[in-house]
Amino acid sequence: MAHTRLRPPTMADVARQAGVSHQTVSRVLGDHPNVRDATRARVLRAIEEMGYRRNFSARALATRRTRTLGVVASDTTLYGPASTLFALEEAARAKGYLVSTVSLRKLTMESLSEALDHLSEGGVEGVVAIAPQRSAVDALAELRHPFPVVIVGGGPGVDITCVGVDQHLGARLATGHLLAAGHRTVWHLAGPEDWQEAADRAAGWRDTLEAAGVEPPMLLRGDWSPLSGYRAGQELAGWVGRGLTAVFVANDQMALGVLRALREAGVRTPQDVAVVGFDDIPEAEFFAPPLTTVRQDFSAVGKRGIALLLDLIEGRPPATAPRVEIEPQLVVRASTFPYAAQPDGTPL
Amino acid sequence: MAHTRLRPPTMADVARQAGVSHQTVSRVLGDHPNVRDATRARVLRAIEEMGYRRNFSARALATRRTRTLGVVASDTTLYGPASTLFALEEAARAKGYLVSTVSLRKLTMESLSEALDHLSEGGVEGVVAIAPQRSAVDALAELRHPFPVVIVGGGPGVDITCVGVDQHLGARLATGHLLAAGHRTVWHLAGPEDWQEAADRAAGWRDTLEAAGVEPPMLLRGDWSPLSGYRAGQELAGWVGRGLTAVFVANDQMALGVLRALREAGVRTPQDVAVVGFDDIPEAEFFAPPLTTVRQDFSAVGKRGIALLLDLIEGRPPATAPRVEIEPQLVVRASTFPYAAQPDGTPL
DNA sequence: CCGCGAATTGTTAGCGCTCACAATGACCTC
DNA sequence: GAGGTCATTGTGAGCGCTAACAATTCGCGG
Structure with missing residues (x-):
């Protein structure tokens, strides 16, 4: 007969019900060998019937492991x-x-x-x-x-x-991709100074340019937000026609802001300026245009x-x-390559 | 003298060091009244010196609370x-x-x-x-x-x-906003059928239209992803000029896809079609155009x-x-109202 | 200077489990 | 059939803490 049980059942309760010692119950639960099948079955049935669950705290106390x-x-x-x-x-x-x-x-x-x-x-x-x-x-x-x-x-x-x-490798992939596409130089919108990843990405960008014998242009800084990207994008737009044809943005959200600022300034992406982001957020594929970016595992x-x-x-x-x-991975989309595939797979 | 201690100190160790019983240590830690200030200070000093931390499991076992x-x-x-x-x-x-x-x-x-x-x-x-x-x-x-x-x-x-x-209220806010702006009807791109929130938003949309004496148009469905929004947007573009001037999209990510599809089809937002999203993700403000949406607390x-x-x-x-x-809250931006403020506060 | 209540401190028992070891029984070998 | 081995099960002692109760101390009126 079922009566309301104020306390949840303990191992000893189960043991009594199954007619064994609490230690045997423990063995069954701990998957120890050396428990006869019949005994194991009896214990498991008792556990099932009583809805027994091993007490976490007691176990942790005894094993010294949480x-x-x-x-x-x-x-x-x-x-x-x-x-x-x-x-x-x-x-x-x-x-x-x-x-x-x-x-x-x-x-x-x-x-x-x-x-x-x-x-x-x-x-x-x-x-x-x-x-x-x-x-x-x-x-x-x-x-x-x-x-x-x-x-x-x-x-x-x-x-x-x-x-x-x-991050350094990711930045090298991004910057190298733009150089390989024929851009003479690559600008960079970095993340906040205090962030290690921002520093590493900036270093990777700088090293790649220097390795190619290119003097790195002025570095811009944002705070990862679309708004800071938007503002930087407005500034970048002013350099179009004066050597700016490619930008590596330190994350996708700022790249979103950059894309918007460029568009509003009448600058076309990727025809006038190519843009690469970082992260590959799910939305990146649906930016206007779809964003080339670096994917992290x-x-x-x-x-x-x-x-x-x-x-x-x-x-x-x-x-x-x-x-x-x-190791990160470069994902090429239309923001650097106008013939990159559309989101649904059909070419533009 | 400091010797390496294999086991972390226990309450009893602290008690010995402070010259009290473990129970007094427990009282100090438990902020009990009735502990003399001098005693409390002595115990606290011992705790500090030994780097004592109360054992979580033992405590949980004794109190039956984790x-x-x-x-x-x-x-x-x-x-x-x-x-x-x-x-x-x-x-x-x-x-x-x-x-x-x-x-x-x-x-x-x-x-x-x-x-x-x-x-x-x-x-x-x-x-x-x-x-x-x-x-x-x-x-x-x-x-x-x-x-x-x-x-x-x-x-x-x-x-x-x-x-x-x-969600129902959120959808009413969104749909009502579009009707108030003069749209004769509002289309809806809903989320997956199985989602309660999708159902509630769709119901709110339908109820608002019916309350205004408008027959709800065909309902479209997506899966929350930008891609599904993009596909639905392509379909919606086909209805422009045949009564479609406003769309309430069940989340911001799909709205992003819709915006892109409309733009590619040569449909202007908000001049030709107004779009409202749901969620107010941080990026929403930077969509093209900035998205009117419903913010959840x-x-x-x-x-x-x-x-x-x-x-x-x-x-x-x-x-x-x-x-x-x-209660959710409507955030009005340029996707429904061309004169809405820019991200940085300046008017377009 | 005794006695009484309140403040302070100590003592004792668990909380429910696992571990180490002891005990039992089954089975086998010689 | 004695002795040994292995598989199986039971026993007892904590793990480190809190809660209930017991004991001690202190202050102060009578």
Whole structure:
């Protein structure tokens, strides 16, 4: 007969019902060998009947493992961080870990410290920080924490394990693509100075030009937003006819703003000015014109990040170098090549 | 003298160091009154010196509370779900709860069931499901789980507490805006049939037209993607000059595709056809032309969702109705009104 | 200077699980 | 049939904390 049970059943309850000891129940749940099939079946039936679920806290206390990882991130509504977050969670879950997230509005020393405390109180065994700003990386390096930390998207220099896409290579692909198409030089609209990825992309752009014997033109800066791209685009429009025929924009959102400003200034893309972005956000294919851009493999970043963190947690020597770089990929569309395919596959 | 300590210090270690009982340490940490200031100071100093941190699992086991909530979501790289996720985490953290996320690629019965199991194994006290598809809501209603569940963005009908933006009202705002601007009728590009929000927006559109004594024209369907909007836009372009002067598109991404298709067909926006979107993604302001759209207050959704879940967890009678609706807001831009302000504030 | 209530501190038992080890039984070999 | 081995199951001791209760101390009126 079913009576209301105030407390959820414990392992001992199940054991009693199945006529075994609690340890045998534990063995069944832990997939230990050396449990007779008949016994296992009896236990499983009791578990099923009573709707038993192993108590997380008791288990964690006894094993000293919570199997929970923390992630600290900011700007999680942007495509890049959101994709990274998704990839990290998926990779962690595949390894049997739970992920607790803290999304910050700003990665300051203070907010980071609070976030790590919060996660620490939550018993995480390690943390992945999506920290693209140098200042955030520095803060992280200073902060004391009782668990290993892996940084995604951050820069080198500090003594923390990092994973990220090879931004320098991405920028070389973008800039090289434009040079190969016959442009004499390539302008660059960079991201905020403090961002490691912005710096790496700018460096890749500069190095490619210099390797080709071209003096890099003036560098413009935006803040990743379409609005800042729009403003930079207005400025860029003023240089058309004075040597500007190609622009490498440090992300797709700013490229959107640039495209709009150019269009409003009567500048045609790609006939007058070719534009390349970075990220390959889903909308990029539908910009006017569809945007040539650099695609990052976030899923790979997530997998490597989690793998690295688990190595650290389990005290294994990290399987790879402390700095892991994932290769990006150039996606060519009509913003640099007028005959590139339409979104639905038909030529323009 | 400092020697390497293999195990992190326990409360008993701190107590010994401070010359008190572990219980007094617990009192200090728990902010209990009735601890003499001198004692408190001594304990705090010991904690500081030893770098003590309270063990999460032991605490959770003793209190039977993990103070952890779960969130199940899908499509977390899209603006809407990502914003909701962010808002939920922020609201939960403000209440002292940790959030564990599971991001699914598809919300099927099977994946949902696995997600709830995974969270359950992780000891969550309750779950918020971002489940915009009806099928997902139905699956959730069928699934047994040992904790309360609140649905965000889902529909009514089932016996689960829901929070969401009032989509019907949003659609009325959008459609009414177009009618007020003098359009004789408004076409609609809806989202996938299975999505509650798509259905509500379509219903709001239809109701507004009928209230105005207008027979709703043929309804088009997309899948939220820019590509599907592009295809629908090509079809819509064929109706220009045959009564089509205004379109309400069920989200901004599809609206982007529609705008592009119209432009390619030589149709001007807003002079020939006015377009309204839904969501107000950050890029919407930079579409060509800037998009009139409906803004949703995700932060409010997050707060109400968490509040509701905590009510359920703590056995309080829910402070509000089982179905909470947040009011959306119309944002007018140039896609419906040629004199709307430019992104940077200057008139066109 | 005793006694009483309030403030402060200590003691004892779990919370529900896993681990290490002990115990049981089945089966086999010589 | 004694002794040994292996597979299977049970027992006891924590894991590190909080909650309930017991004990101690302090201040102060009588």
